[in-house]
Amino acid sequence: xxxxxxxxxxxxxxxxxxxxxxxxxxxxxxxxxxxxxxxxxxxxxxxxxxxxxxxxxxxxxxxxxxxxxxxxxxxxxxxxxxxxxxxxxxxxxxxxxxxxxxxxxxxxxxxxxxxxxxxxxxxxxxxxxxxxxxxxxxxxxxxxxxxxxxxxxxxxxxxxxxxxxxxxxxxxxxxxxxxxxxxxxxxxxxxxxxxxxxxxxxxx
Numbered sequence: 537x538x539x540x541x542x543x544x545x546x547x548x549x550x551x552x553x554x555x556x557x558x559x560x561x562x563x564x565x566x567x568x569x570x571x572x573x574x575x576x577x578x579x580x581x582x583x584x585x586x587x588x589x590x591x592x593x594x595x596x597x598x599x600x601x602x603x604x605x606x607x608x609x610x611x612x613x614x615x616x617x618x619x620x621x622x623x624x625x626x627x628x629x630x631x632x633x634x635x636x637x638x639x640x641x642x643x644x645x646x647x648x649x650x651x652x653x654x655x656x657x658x659x660x661x662x663x664x665x666x667x668x669x670x671x672x673x674x675x676x677x678x679x680x681x682x683x684x685x686x687x688x689x690x691x692x693x694x695x696x697x698x699x700x701x702x703x704x705x706x707x708x709x710x711x712x713x714x715x716x717x718x719x720x721x722x723x724x725x726x727x728x729x730x731x732x733x734x735x736x737x738x739x740x
Contacts, residue, residue, distance in 0.1 A: 624670055625717055627661070628710060634658035635708070665710075673709035673720045675702060685709065687719040697725035 638655060645651055673685050679702045681688060686702065686709070694703045702722045709720030 621712055621717060624668060624712060628718055631661060669713045671711050673711055675705045675720050677703060681724050685716060685719060686722045688724045689721050690723040691726040694725040699725060699727035701725045
């Protein structure tokens with residue numbers, strides 16, 4: 537009859553062993569989940585920061601490329617303008633020769649066919665230059681001398697003109713748009729100051 541006593545004792549020990557609360561595993565799982573969530577949040581912030589860095593870098597490169605393209609286009613346009621101006625400048629002496637020849641031509645030769653042909657070529661050259669934006673610098677006697685448009689090659693007293701006024705156009709000037717291709721060569725009036733009158737001692 538002793539075996540039942542031992543069995544009862546073992547049962548009593550089992551009944552008195554500590555038991556784990558059913559809420560403990562849930563709490564541990566919640567802590568683990570929060571840790572994972574926090575780690576994911578930090579990782580997401582890092583990814584966002586890196587993405588923002590890449591975006592800003594791409595935007596900088598895009599802006600730099602746009603500026604480079606604008607600079608290249610501006611330099612190309614400037615080069616084309618310089619080349620055009622240089623070419624037109626070389627044509628101006630030819631235009632001068634046409635004008636000089638037609639201006640000094642005797643009246644009894646103006647009706648000849650070859651003269652009319654020369655005049656036609658001259659007019660076509662004028663129209664071609666005008667289509668490129670070339671315009672003569674308008675000058676008339678009495679205009680004030682402007683160093684931005686004119687080049688004075690002769691100064692002399694001129695009756696009826698004030699000091700610094702243009703007396704005569706010696707060679708026509710031209711502009712390409714707002715740029716002066718060649719200044720107009722002019723003669724400018726220069727007022728002569730009267731000298732001191734001789735003193736009585738010098739006269740005697």
